Amino acid sequence: MNLQKSLIQPCFEQLSRRLHKQYSLLNKTLTASFKILYSLPKNQNVGSDKIVEQMKKEIERLSKLQKDLNNYSKDDQLIIKKMQLRLQYHLSLLQVTQKNKTKNEEENENQEENKQEKDKDKEIKKENEIKEEKNMDKEKDKHIEIEKEKYMNIEENIDKEKKKENGNEKEKEKEKEQENEKDTKFFQDQIKLRKLELNRKLTEYMFRKGYNKTGTMLTERHQFLKQLVDQSLFLQGKKVSVSLSKHNLSIPLKWCLINRSKLKKIDSRFEFQLKKQQFIEIMRKGNRKEAINYARKNFPPWVGKCFSEIKSVMGLLAFPTPNEQSSIPNEEKEPFEILPERYQLLYGEHSWRKLNELFTREHVVLFGLSESPSIEVEFKAGICAVKTASCHSLHKKNQNNQQKITEHGTEKGKKMGKKKKNKKDSVLKGFDLFKEKKNINTNDNNDVVDRNTNCPTCHPIVNKIAKNYPRNLITHSLIICPLSGQIMTPDNPPMIFPNGNAYSLDEMKKMAEQNNGIVTDIKTNQKFKFTQLRKAFIV
Amino acid sequence: MEILIEELKTTHQKTLQETDTQLRFTLESLESAVEFVSAMSEDEEMMFQILNEWKDSLHEEKRDITIKKSQKDYHRVLSKVGKHLVSLPSNEIPFLTSKKLERELIDQLIAEHLYRIGDFELADQFVQDSGSKIPEGFRGLMVQMHQILNQLDQRDISSALNWVHQTLQLREKDSVKEKEVKKKLIQETSKNEKEIKMEKEIEIKKEEQKEKEIEIEIEIEKDEEQDEKEKGKGKENSQKNNTQQKQIIKRTHSFEFKLHKALYLNILLKNEIKEAIKYSQKWFKKFALTHMKEIKQLAGCLVYSNDFAKRRFPELFDGSVWLQLHSEFIEIYCLVAEIPSHSPLELLCQAGESAVSVLKKVSGLIPINTGDELPMEIPVANNFKFHSSFICPVSKERSTQKNPPVLLKCGHVISKSSMKTLLENGKTKFKCPYCPVITNSQIDCIEIKF
Numbered sequence: 001m002n003l004q005k006s007l008i009q010p011c012f013e014q015l016s017r018r019l020h021k022q023y024s025l026l027n028k029t030l031t032a033s034f035k036i037l038y039s040l041p042k043n044q045n046v047g048s049d050k051i052v053e054q055m056k057k058e059i060e061r062l063s064k065l066q067k068d069l070n071n072y073s074k075d076d077q078l079i080i081k082k083m084q085l086r087l088q089y090h091l092s093l094l095q096v097t098q099k100n101k102t103k104n105e106e107e108n109e110n111q112e113e114n115k116q117e118k119d120k121d122k123e124i125k126k127e128n129e130i131k132e133e134k135n136m137d138k139e140k141d142k143h144i145e146i147e148k149e150k151y152m153n154i155e156e157n158i159d160k161e162k163k164k165e166n167g168n169e170k171e172k173e174k175e176k177e178q179e180n181e182k183d184t185k186f187f188q189d190q191i192k193l194r195k196l197e198l199n200r201k202l203t204e205y206m207f208r209k210g211y212n213k214t215g216t217m218l219t220e221r222h223q224f225l226k227q228l229v230d231q232s233l234f235l236q237g238k239k240v241s242v243s244l245s246k247h248n249l250s251i252p253l254k255w256c257l258i259n260r261s262k263l264k265k266i267d268s269r270f271e272f273q274l275k276k277q278q279f280i281e282i283m284r285k286g287n288r289k290e291a292i293n294y295a296r297k298n299f300p301p302w303v304g305k306c307f308s309e310i311k312s313v314m315g316l317l318a319f320p321t322p323n324e325q326s327s328i329p330n331e332e333k334e335p336f337e338i339l340p341e342r343y344q345l346l347y348g349e350h351s352w353r354k355l356n357e358l359f360t361r362e363h364v365v366l367f368g369l370s371e372s373p374s375i376e377v378e379f380k381a382g383i384c385a386v387k388t389a390s391c392h393s394l395h396k397k398n399q400n401n402q403q404k405i406t407e408h409g410t411e412k413g414k415k416m417g418k419k420k421k422n423k424k425d426s427v428l429k430g431f432d433l434f435k436e437k438k439n440i441n442t443n444d445n446n447d448v449v450d451r452n453t454n455c456p457t458c459h460p461i462v463n464k465i466a467k468n469y470p471r472n473l474i475t476h477s478l479i480i481c482p483l484s485g486q487i488m489t490p491d492n493p494p495m496i497f498p499n500g501n502a503y504s505l506d507e508m509k510k511m512a513e514q515n516n517g518i519v520t521d522i523k524t525n526q527k528f529k530f531t532q533l534r535k536a537f538i539v
Numbered sequence: 540m541e542i543l544i545e546e547l548k549t550t551h552q553k554t555l556q557e558t559d560t561q562l563r564f565t566l567e568s569l570e571s572a573v574e575f576v577s578a579m580s581e582d583e584e585m586m587f588q589i590l591n592e593w594k595d596s597l598h599e600e601k602r603d604i605t606i607k608k609s610q611k612d613y614h615r616v617l618s619k620v621g622k623h624l625v626s627l628p629s630n631e632i633p634f635l636t637s638k639k640l641e642r643e644l645i646d647q648l649i650a651e652h653l654y655r656i657g658d659f660e661l662a663d664q665f666v667q668d669s670g671s672k673i674p675e676g677f678r679g680l681m682v683q684m685h686q687i688l689n690q691l692d693q694r695d696i697s698s699a700l701n702w703v704h705q706t707l708q709l710r711e712k713d714s715v716k717e718k719e720v721k722k723k724l725i726q727e728t729s730k731n732e733k734e735i736k737m738e739k740e741i742e743i744k745k746e747e748q749k750e751k752e753i754e755i756e757i758e759i760e761k762d763e764e765q766d767e768k769e770k771g772k773g774k775e776n777s778q779k780n781n782t783q784q785k786q787i788i789k790r791t792h793s794f795e796f797k798l799h800k801a802l803y804l805n806i807l808l809k810n811e812i813k814e815a816i817k818y819s820q821k822w823f824k825k826f827a828l829t830h831m832k833e834i835k836q837l838a839g840c841l842v843y844s845n846d847f848a849k850r851r852f853p854e855l856f857d858g859s860v861w862l863q864l865h866s867e868f869i870e871i872y873c874l875v876a877e878i879p880s881h882s883p884l885e886l887l888c889q890a891g892e893s894a895v896s897v898l899k900k901v902s903g904l905i906p907i908n909t910g911d912e913l914p915m916e917i918p919v920a921n922n923f924k925f926h927s928s929f930i931c932p933v934s935k936e937r938s939t940q941k942n943p944p945v946l947l948k949c950g951h952v953i954s955k956s957s958m959k960t961l962l963e964n965g966k967t968k969f970k971c972p973y974c975p976v977i978t979n980s981q982i983d984c985i986e987i988k989f
């Protein structure tokens with residue numbers, strides 16, 4: 001359900017706009033030409049030649065209309081096909097995510113259960129899984145069958161309606177059918193589908209940010225991408241944003257006019273912001289009268305929503321404009337600097353930038369897409385899901401505090417008057433001090449940061465982003481063997497060394513076999529006998 | 540939804556049909572009228588009579604009205620679709636909206652991702668468009684990796700072998716270097732001990748210069764600490780490097796064997812048995828100690844004929860060996876280069892797929908702070924879990940350095956704080972909450988570091 005809106009609404013908007021255009025064209029020409037045709041017999045004084053001329057004109061007009069409508073509808077049909085393709089794509093994605101959800105839930109449930117229950121339940125679950133998969137496949141097959149039937153029915157209907165007996169056309173239709181089948185097959189392949197989804201998000205990101213060349217390159221390399229991404233939408237939006245960056249308000253105002261009803265539905269204030277900027281521009285030139293007139297015309301409909309903003313903008317009238325000279329004599333400052341900050345901001349670049357941002361957001365929301373590119377949203381959601389307390393590294397403030405502690409610590413040690421420091425004792429006893437001196441990365445809760453190169457949140461760039469996002473709540477213990485990287489299960493429990501380090505049973509067994517029953521702790525290089533290790537039961 | 544779109548399609552075609560036919564008929568009647576009029580151009584009265592009749596017939600047929608009506612049908616279905624779309628919930632999750640500071644970083648990540656895929660043209664174009672920076676050397680690493688991968692896909696193992704030999708040589712050199720470094724450190728620390736003894740004797744003799752000597756002491760202490768630091772760092776680093784090096788050497792060794800194995804199987808497929816024997820004699824000696832079982836299996840394949848071998852060991856002869864090589868090479872290459880083996884962007888987006896729906900539901904109910912922890916758990920597959928975390932079964936708290944997990948006599952593990960609560964008033968023995976075994980808190984417990 002997530003994607004459906006963002007995929008299909010742009011197509012819908014396109015279709016509805018085209019419909020409006022077509023309808024208005026149709027209306028105009030029909031009413032005009034039929035008027036003339038109905039009025040023909042009344043012009044009794046006009047010669048037959050002229051009447052024939054007029055009729056021929058109308059013939060031309062109507063045949064032109066026919067052609068135009070045909071052309072329009074061809075493109076419309078393409079758009080409708082695009083919609084269907086997108087819907088198919090979305091449904092197959094849904095199935096994939098649902099499958100993964102059930103898998104995840106099953107995995108989490110498995111961690112909770114005990115051994116005895118597990119064995120029984122495993123079998124039952126396997127059966128259920130197989131059943132579910134069969135059901136899913138059945139549903140998929142049903143779905144595909146239904147669609148195929150629909151296609152078949154429509155094909156038949158078209159044949160009947162058109163009554164065209166050209167063999168070529170039938171062959172084309174068959175080819176289309178086959179293509180549709182290919183599409184469905186493509187969408188069934190999970191891995192390809194996922195890759196396509198990632199690429200789709202990447203292309204959307206490219207076009208949103210304005211990296212058009214890379215976007216077009218991406219669409220050329222992958223099938224279906226052109227139909228899944230709305231390139232034209234973003235290109236249209238660029239025109240307006242370019243004019244905004246050039247401080248030109250005419251094109252954006254036009255755009256507002258065209259989309260007024262839809263902007264109202266979203267409850268947008270973009271039009272008001274444009275008018276406010278216009279007011280500021282008039283004030284910049286110094287025409288207070290003109291500015292007041294403009295305000296009187298344009299601000300009243302917005303009083304209900306934006307009254308405070310109107311007030312603050314009107315306040316500009318009280319202060320000297322950037323071009324005017326100050327009325328206060330012997331004033332050393334320039335007139336612009338007398339203004340309090342918030343008024344300075346209004347005159348500056350800041351308000352134009354805000355306008356630009358507001359436009360890019362609203363433009364995209366009008367077509368049903370989300371405000372921020374979907375890749376960013378998913379990426380950050382993934383951070384929240386994957387991030388753990390061990391990924392996060394220390395803030396700089398805490399580092400300074402730690403340095404102070406170390407200095408203090410050494411002075412204390414000196415004052416105690418210890419004569420002989422046995423090095424071994426100092427290493428082991430003052431373990432905490434030792435750690436602080438070393439400035440091990442610990443986060444606020446004094447967790448040890450353990451950078452795993454494969455963990456995506458430990459990647460330095462991701463780490464910077466991840467600081468601002470919460471981490472996932474963990475309800476079940478999960479221990480990973482540092483040697484093998486595997487998750488420890490009741491079948492492969494952690495074996496605890498006398499010094500406190502833990503490794504998995506399998507790895508310790510292997511090590512013991514190869515070394516005559518002696519296992520070494522890799523972190524401290526200490527050697528122990530396999531029999532000294534103690535099994536730990538993690539609930 | 541699909542039904543609606545189907546309807547849309549059909550109505551669109553219907554309307555097209557209708558308008559087309561209606562317009563056609565009007566045009567036909569117009570043309571015939573033109574013919575009549577031009578034929579009757581001389582007789583004006585007749586002409587106007589015909590025109591009137593024709594106009595009345597037009598009126599009756601009402602073609603323009605039918606056209607407009609048919610358009611309305613299509614319009615109706617389209618608006619249904621529109622209403623349905625509006626009723627769908629929006630995709631916004633408030634605390635995940637994009638922020639300025641993140642944009643550059645995300646661009647960098649995308650650039651890395653594109654380089655990993657191997658599409659260098661695209662990646663370079665992206666770097667140009669976005670102006671993002673990549674860490675030095677990353678591009679070169681990826682270029683090399685993809686060169687070797689391309690060769691592997693064409694069943695050519697020469698460049699892979701070269702790389703393997705290079706890395707093994709480097710690692711061996713490094714391990715030799717490290718041993719030398721260790722020796723130096725040990726020598727330095729022994730020197731420092733001697734120095735300290737000397738200066739303490741001076742201290743005892745000269746009592747007037749206590750303050751200065753205390754200063755010297757401080758300096759020595761600081762030096763000691765620095766040495767300890769270095770030693771410690773060196774130790775830890777060398778330990779980490781040691782374990783890593785060992786792992787790397789092990790893995791590259793077995794990877795080399797797999798390379799040779801794959802080529803050997805290729806030769807077998809062509810039924811060139813003598814060549815296969817020669818190849819195995821040349822290359823399998825190195826691996827006799829570590830991979831004996833596999834070598835035996837491969838040697839056994841010599842005896843079988845091609846078809847039988849395919850049935851007996853299908854996984855060896857169907858080309859999956861090369862696919863496995865492909866993925867293993869990526870892993871090993873990244874391990875050696877100390878970069879993650881999968882693109883972090885791709886992994887996080889995969890994890891985010893299921894996370895987004897959960898977050899949307901919850902953010903509507905509870906406001907999520909961008910603080911420490913989420914208020915609910917997002918279920919995540921096991922391949923996204925890279926760090927250990929222990930949750931005490933008694934207090935349901937996550938264990939930290941201050942509150943580590945503790946191993947009891949019976950083998951159960953609870954957190955230190957819950958152990959303290961079980962101890963009453965200075966007693967040292969307590970019962971495990973899960974089994975009736977009594978543990979002595981000072982003797983039997985070990986603090987675990989996961």
